[in-house]
Amino acid sequence: MKPLKIFCDVKLSSDDQLEFLKQSVSPHEILLPENPAASVLSPGVFDPKFKQADIAFGQPGLESILSSENLKWIQLTSASFTRYDTEEFRKTASEKNLKITNSSTVYAEPCAEHVFAFMLADSIRLPFSLKTRITSSSQNWADLRKSNRLLRNQTVLILGFGAIALHLIDLLKPFSMNIIGMRRNPKGKETVPIITKKDLPQTLGKADHVINILPDNEESTQFFDEKMFSYFKQDSVFYNIGRGTTVNQEALYRVLKSGKLRGAWLDVTDPEPLPPGHPLFDLENCYITPHTAGGFSEEKESLIRHFLKNLERYVQEKDLLDRVL
Amino acid sequence: MKPLKIFCDVKLSSDDQLEFLKQSVSPHEILLPENPAASVLSPGVFDPKFKQADIAFGQPGLESILSSENLKWIQLTSASFTRYDTEEFRKTASEKNLKITNSSTVYAEPCAEHVFAFMLADSIRLPFSLKTRITSSSQNWADLRKSNRLLRNQTVLILGFGAIALHLIDLLKPFSMNIIGMRRNPKGKETVPIITKKDLPQTLGKADHVINILPDNEESTQFFDEKMFSYFKQDSVFYNIGRGTTVNQEALYRVLKSGKLRGAWLDVTDPEPLPPGHPLFDLENCYITPHTAGGFSEEKESLIRHFLKNLERYVQEKDLLDRVL
Numbered sequence: 001m002k003p004l005k006i007f008c009d010v011k012l013s014s015d016d017q018l019e020f021l022k023q024s025v026s027p028h029e030i031l032l033p034e035n036p037a038a039s040v041l042s043p044g045v046f047d048p049k050f051k052q053a054d055i056a057f058g059q060p061g062l063e064s065i066l067s068s069e070n071l072k073w074i075q076l077t078s079a080s081f082t083r084y085d086t087e088e089f090r091k092t093a094s095e096k097n098l099k100i101t102n103s104s105t106v107y108a109e110p111c112a113e114h115v116f117a118f119m120l121a122d123s124i125r126l127p128f129s130l131k132t133r134i135t136s137s138s139q140n141w142a143d144l145r146k147s148n149r150l151l152r153n154q155t156v157l158i159l160g161f162g163a164i165a166l167h168l169i170d171l172l173k174p175f176s177m178n179i180i181g182m183r184r185n186p187k188g189k190e191t192v193p194i195i196t197k198k199d200l201p202q203t204l205g206k207a208d209h210v211i212n213i214l215p216d217n218e219e220s221t222q223f224f225d226e227k228m229f230s231y232f233k234q235d236s237v238f239y240n241i242g243r244g245t246t247v248n249q250e251a252l253y254r255v256l257k258s259g260k261l262r263g264a265w266l267d268v269t270d271p272e273p274l275p276p277g278h279p280l281f282d283l284e285n286c287y288i289t290p291h292t293a294g295g296f297s298e299e300k301e302s303l304i305r306h307f308l309k310n311l312e313r314y315v316q317e318k319d320l321l322d323r324v325l
Numbered sequence: 326m327k328p329l330k331i332f333c334d335v336k337l338s339s340d341d342q343l344e345f346l347k348q349s350v351s352p353h354e355i356l357l358p359e360n361p362a363a364s365v366l367s368p369g370v371f372d373p374k375f376k377q378a379d380i381a382f383g384q385p386g387l388e389s390i391l392s393s394e395n396l397k398w399i400q401l402t403s404a405s406f407t408r409y410d411t412e413e414f415r416k417t418a419s420e421k422n423l424k425i426t427n428s429s430t431v432y433a434e435p436c437a438e439h440v441f442a443f444m445l446a447d448s449i450r451l452p453f454s455l456k457t458r459i460t461s462s463s464q465n466w467a468d469l470r471k472s473n474r475l476l477r478n479q480t481v482l483i484l485g486f487g488a489i490a491l492h493l494i495d496l497l498k499p500f501s502m503n504i505i506g507m508r509r510n511p512k513g514k515e516t517v518p519i520i521t522k523k524d525l526p527q528t529l530g531k532a533d534h535v536i537n538i539l540p541d542n543e544e545s546t547q548f549f550d551e552k553m554f555s556y557f558k559q560d561s562v563f564y565n566i567g568r569g570t571t572v573n574q575e576a577l578y579r580v581l582k583s584g585k586l587r588g589a590w591l592d593v594t595d596p597e598p599l600p601p602g603h604p605l606f607d608l609e610n611c612y613i614t615p616h617t618a619g620g621f622s623e624e625k626e627s628l629i630r631h632f633l634k635n636l637e638r639y640v641q642e643k644d645l646l647d648r649v650l
Contacts, residue, residue, distance in 0.1 A: 013471070038462040039461070039462045039466075039467060042462050109475055109477065110473065110475060113445060113448065113449065113475060113476065114449050114473075116445060117442070117445035117446055117448065117449045117451060120438060120441060120442035120445055120446075121442055121445075121446055121451060123438065123442065124438065124439050124442045124614070124617065124618075125617075126442060126446060126451070126614070127452075127455060129614040129615065129617050130452060130612055130613065130614060132615060133598055133601065133615070134598070134615045135598055135615075136364070136597050136598065136615065136616050137363045137364045137367050141364075141615060141616075141617075142364060142620075144615070144617055144620070145617050145619070145620020145621070145624065146338070146620060146621070146622055146624065147622065148435065148439075148617060148620045148621045148622065149621060149622055150434055150435060150438060150621050150622075150623075151438065152434065170499045171499050171500070173498075173499060174495045174496050174498060174499070175496070272461050273458055273459070273460055273461065276458065287455055288455065289449070289451070289454040289455060290454065290457060290458070290459045290460075290461065290466060290469070291461050291466075292449065292450075292454050292466075292469055292470050292473060293449075294470070295467075295469070295470020295471060295473045296470070296471075296473045296474060296475050297471055297472070297473065297474055297475075298475075299470065299471065
């Protein structure tokens, strides 16, 4: 086999990492752009070198992909596929006979821990408890203690049943929760009860925790709207670690303001970040982290290792991991 | 058996709860004081009715206990035994042939979930992430993502190996952490490696998370002092859900200020609450909740059920649950 040319626009953390990548792919060759992508979620910048690439590792833009003459496989550095989930891209990928893989395996664990941290923080009313200087044995103190909840026996509904959901289910095991998943096409082999969209009104009515991991696509845009929130159980909690566009934020504001929801925990919004003074910032029961779910100290290293594992499979003509197209 | 008289100074949440308690203990009788204790952690007020009690359910003061003529068993509503862990009380208990049980089983789950929430919140830098309005793809944002940690493969040391520790170990199972316990008298049957005090310098040097659940007694006073903190690993995290008196707060302040510790999460302090302007409040890496660990919506109900279970065992002359004396 002729050495492959691998175009990599991933912004690595150190020269050591680049050196490790270069040595690990040898005899194949790494092509570096003038400017790497700003982050693992940002589109890469067009670079003439892309033309020669056999493989792309990063977030290549459509312009780059159209320019390519040899491209056979793109390894995305994101867990999502949103930027590429278009008619135009699918057509290009099909014409060029491209394989596309993402890095959802890498992000399943940190994303699951992020939403799990949200769930536990909500259960013990952490943000409020850290702020208050309440006095032990006061009535307010007794009320605060009483507003803490155990996860045991609560019902959690997970929308978007991919790698993150499966990892989260593992983490929740010791809590004896009632876990329900929603996916477009149930496979029948899931380890928890699965519903489809038509069952949502009923299931939302009994879910204490609603976890939104829906990807961004036509079907999911504004999925959580006024009507959907109307099905929620009183005092339930809403979490979004999928994509901000799946939620109608005005409807979320109203349902939070009304006191029907105990809280909303969002790692994603639309846009990101929300503009200063956005109404969601004013709500005491709306908690927003700036799309940091998925980040972790060994993130770049894990992305490289994931790519290397797939490169080995690619060379051996085995099925690729996390293949999306 | 003659109906027993049960003195109950627990401040119940509703008349329904009292009714439930009265009916459940029947034919035995509930004696109520003029004023119930302020909380499940506060000492009960002396009441002349105590004299006739066979059983006490709550937090009876020493004066009450000394006044008693028939008392045989005290069911405490706390997980701790601190208030009673004195020479004088032990002497009284021994002379009166008293059995003492606490409610540690009731508090194991909420306390374990509280410290677990702390661990996950620290791992994703939750308090900072909720405050910042950082912009995606900025360098600060990349740095924040990178400062997130996964729990997997980290080392956690738990000091005080009782019911809370055992429950916490269950919750941590899916994370594949290295869990080490410290207890005064290892039984040899523990499911995780156990060390004793003499091994602390070495073990603290490799622990990423140090969880203090030590009870308050002579041996544990100021257990975490300047010297003990000097053994801690760089970037480790300290948690206290035991008793505030086990920590030298000046030493903790210094080790947090120096940047050696990534953070400290305290549910207990000395005194409680800390006075306004206390230096620990000024530290960005010191997080304090107001002794709310253990509180949960069904707390009183669970305490009652725990007492009823023990009452049944008492009547049947079986070994009592959570017996401490």
